[in-house]
Amino acid sequence: MADSKRPRSRSVLVIDTGGTFSMEYKSELESPGSSGSKRLLDVGKSHKDVLNKLKSISAKEYEYYDNDEERSRRSQSGKPHSWTYHALSERIDSSSATPQSWHDIAKVIFENQLSFDAFVVIHGTDTLMYASAGITFLLPKFTKPVIVTGAQIPVLAPGASDAVGNFLGSLAFATWTALLKGRLHSLKGVFVYFNTKLMRGTTVVKVDSQRWDAFDSPRIRFVGELIEGKPVVTESQTGALIRLLDPDERDLSISPKLYNLPSGTNPYPLVIHLFPGLSLESFAIYKHDAIILAAFGCGNGPITIKKSLLDYLDKF
Numbered sequence: 001m002a003d004s005k006r007p008r009s010r011s012v013l014v015i016d017t018g019g020t021f022s023m024e025y026k027s028e029l030e031s032p033g034s035s036g037s038k039r040l041l042d043v044g045k046s047h048k049d050v051l052n053k054l055k056s057i058s059a060k061e062y063e064y065y066d067n068d069e070e071r072s073r074r075s076q077s078g079k080p081h082s083w084t085y086h087a088l089s090e091r092i093d094s095s096s097a098t099p100q101s102w103h104d105i106a107k108v109i110f111e112n113q114l115s116f117d118a119f120v121v122i123h124g125t126d127t128l129m130y131a132s133a134g135i136t137f138l139l140p141k142f143t144k145p146v147i148v149t150g151a152q153i154p155v156l157a158p159g160a161s162d163a164v165g166n167f168l169g170s171l172a173f174a175t176w177t178a179l180l181k182g183r184l185h186s187l188k189g190v191f192v193y194f195n196t197k198l199m200r201g202t203t204v205v206k207v208d209s210q211r212w213d214a215f216d217s218p219r220i221r222f223v224g225e226l227i228e229g230k231p232v233v234t235e236s237q238t239g240a241l242i243r244l245l246d247p248d249e250r251d252l253s254i255s256p257k258l259y260n261l262p263s264g265t266n267p268y269p270l271v272i273h274l275f276p277g278l279s280l281e282s283f284a285i286y287k288h289d290a291i292i293l294a295a296f297g298c299g300n301g302p303i304t305i306k307k308s309l310l311d312y313l314d315k316f
Helices: 047-058 068-073 099-111 128-138 162-174 240-244 303-314
Strands: 010-016 024-028 037-041 062-064 081-087 118-122 145-149 177-180 183-187 189-194 197-200 224-227 230-233 245-247 270-273 291-294
Touching: 010 047, 010 099, 010 162, 047 062, 047 081, 047 162, 099 118, 099 128, 118 162, 128 145, 128 189, 145 162, 162 189, 162 224, 162 230
Parallel strands: 010 081, 010 118, 062 081, 118 145, 145 189, 270 291
Antiparallel strands: 024 037, 177 183, 183 245, 189 197, 197 224, 224 230
């Protein structure tokens, strides 16, 4: 019987979906005689360039293998954990991502859950919070850690880039284990890691488009934080996190199912943000199966639109 208290080597599948993290970074002249400017261009840079960069920054602590077969064949290098790289055949422009994009990512995770102990998803930041929430609900009761991350500056950019820290931090939490109540546990479910903070995949919001500290979890405390290069689960949440943790010996249990996307002409809800002076007439052309009203405060709204709002809802 395996020792449930002894840490073991863990394998991670890194899924590169695109976004700023994997963009090409070029310096181009704006006009004759100018000093040049930096531009981000997602123009088919070889996956190999991104992979080589990731291998170089992680080589000190993690072993890289081309595939699961190589990992099984090669002898251990003495490094405790390993990872494998998978780039989607078609990069996802985060601002143009759809629920189908999230399903494609979730499907890769679902189909590889018996081969890997954890997953890191590299995603564009514009809709990263939607992707992490979408994957969470597409993979209910998933028993392994899925860490979604990205970057404000490409990993191939010269000079400092937050992509380096975000990648290494994601690997650290993906391979994290802790002894709780006499058993060795690892995280399970979907999380977002960004700028040293680990947050639940359904609670994050993007708060900045420039600073490295781009994401926050304003209503739910962080799950963990990288402190001096070590992943630390927030002590005050350790008790509550028992339900987010999974005994190591259950790593081979398969997730119940991968949810399918809803079908129909308008399967997704219409989101209406109430604001002063709102006229509901502009929404009359929409026909959706569900409507989400983002109201003021604890659910308040202008009383002047109460009747028109009720009339509008009666049409459904």
